Amino acid sequence: MPAVLQAGMQLGGFTLLQPLHEGGMATLWRVSHPDHGSSLLMKMPRVAYGESVSQVVGFEVERMLLPLLAGAHVPRFIASGDEGDQPWLVMEQVSGSTLRPLLDQAPIAPGRVAALGALAAIALADLHRQQVVHLDIKPSNLLLHRGADGNERIVLIDFGLSRHAQLPDLLAEQFHIPMGTAPYIAPEQVLGVRSDPRSDLFALGVTLYHLATAQRPFGFPGSQRGLRRRFYQDPVPPRSHVAAIPRWLQETILRCLEVDPDARHPTAAQLALDLQHPEQVTLTARAERLQRAGRIERARRWWRALGMEPERISARAAQAARAPLIMVALDLKQPDPALDLALRDTVQRLVATAPGARLACVTVLRTARIGLDSNIDAEGRNRHLKRLAGLRDWARTLALPDHRITFHVLESPDVADALIEYARNNAIDHLIMGARGVTGVRRLLGSVSARVVAEAGCTATVVRARGEAAATTSP
């Protein structure tokens, strides 16, 4: 490879257009290719003599993982190759800006922090589903992109420290020091555990804390000893920095920052659910805290940290992955006792087999396609509350603790649309709904459940009550 790269040069069929970034780890160029257009990014690690071997291995990791990743929350892989000694990787250039510049504007309004956190958690859920833990989540690796549909989403970038559960971990074999970015690294990562998706939740918690308060929860330690301080010293509660931060958000952020991964949200999807439904967050002592824990609590944290063994954490991480978000869709307008019973029975079995599972009880309040927004008038509000009470009543005998169940009344002119959108936006793992009997109208319109099953993008169970005749009275 030529010693100096210049615009107009060709590398593996790509034309170098413009250098974007001369980072510590890699050189980035905007490139074009006749077959792939011009919104492309070429990444080249520095391989000159004296460069750290970790940069090269990090690049190898990214080169191995990126082609395997798919979906809206990662940049699309285009090609990779070697030009002499110089390896290169080309990916789609995603428009938008990382969250890094936002740190300079912090503290950011709590509502915006929560919204950004939810987008990032959804992106992480998608990554974790593909068996990859990012392990270097921080504002500069979260790219905020506005899609063609006008919706914002987070695209995760830089997979140089990532780990795929079914592939060799090139980094673990080579380095025996903690790998990550000091302010964000999770305690278990400091111990060398590289397989727990909840490490990404910790790092996201640090990010949200920083955005909401303009402070780093664990400072910027420069030594191994400094890194370990997070094992026993809990962060200053966000509300003591910024009083306007609501309790629920403090609860959620501090839960992300728990030393013990088991005390955090079990999955990124569950964190996203909390960030999107503040009214449903169960508040604990974390929400009320206004100062750091005293010496006793510190001793407790320290004690717990002593018991952290990498092997045990890995085993528990596997268990946490079985913490599905279950959604049950209920039709409260046309009650059907037999179907209710069958639904409850199915839900009961599911939540019993997965102790980490959370249940979202959802119903749709049909609104007129055109006309007044019924939600703003008193009658609409009344109907909304009645449905909410109906949901709670249906779930009463399940006897689930508050932190395992949430209730949602959606308002939409189209029931199927509303359920599909909800399942997708909340990364629901398993959707359960009742099948209605077939009547003339339904035969004409097509069934809601058939559409939801086809389009919700998750596992779906349609429950039918025994004794079909009883269920045929619905419109």
Next chain:
Amino acid sequence: MRIGLLADLHANREATEACMLALADAGCTQWVFLGDLVGYGADPEWLVDCAREQVAAGAIAVQGNHDAAVDDGSIQPMHEHARAALEWTRGRLDRSQREFLRGLPLQVVDADRLYAHASAAMPARWAYVSNALAAWQSLQATPQWLTLLGHVHDQAVYYTGATAQAIHFQPVAGAVLPLLPSRRWLAIVGSCGQPRDGNPAAACAWLDTGTRRLGFLRVPYDHERAAAKVVAAGLPRSLAQRLLQGR
């Protein structure tokens, strides 16, 4: 191009047919037989004919220790049941089939790949690559980027680290590994005809030379039928038991 990789087929027709079908479904258009076509199983003639036919059509086959032992039974001490199966196998094969086995090469180099049955460090000594040190020795013995072996019956991957060593990696069934061009790799594709890891499903693998990906498969097949044929042939019952239990 996608290449189907089969090793330690051990005269197991049912397993071989199932693996070749699964690999063809995965898009394989070429075949490499990594040794031990015969020994243990009840269908040595069929296996040899099958491999011979494929080789005539462009496939690659290398010799395994059981294939070599058909001709001279004395090259290596074998345990009693293996020896009994060998005697039986010799009686079943005609001259041309035995000549095909005798004529198989120990190693084949194809582009950036080396195919062999046992360690490339000592090809005629049938050394097992069963740990990182043995893998390192084998990797040292060839300049090829990728070494594909059999002999050890369990699937395994070894690759060179950034320092002078080989690192072991255990692939799970169904795993597809992108093989980095910057490392050197040694893969053991697993036994098609006599799995020994407690899972009776046949093992095999494919290599995509374009995308540099290596896929590991476990293929369930009618192992009860294969075991029944072993018993019916009068071969040691323990060999049938192995197929049933995958041990």
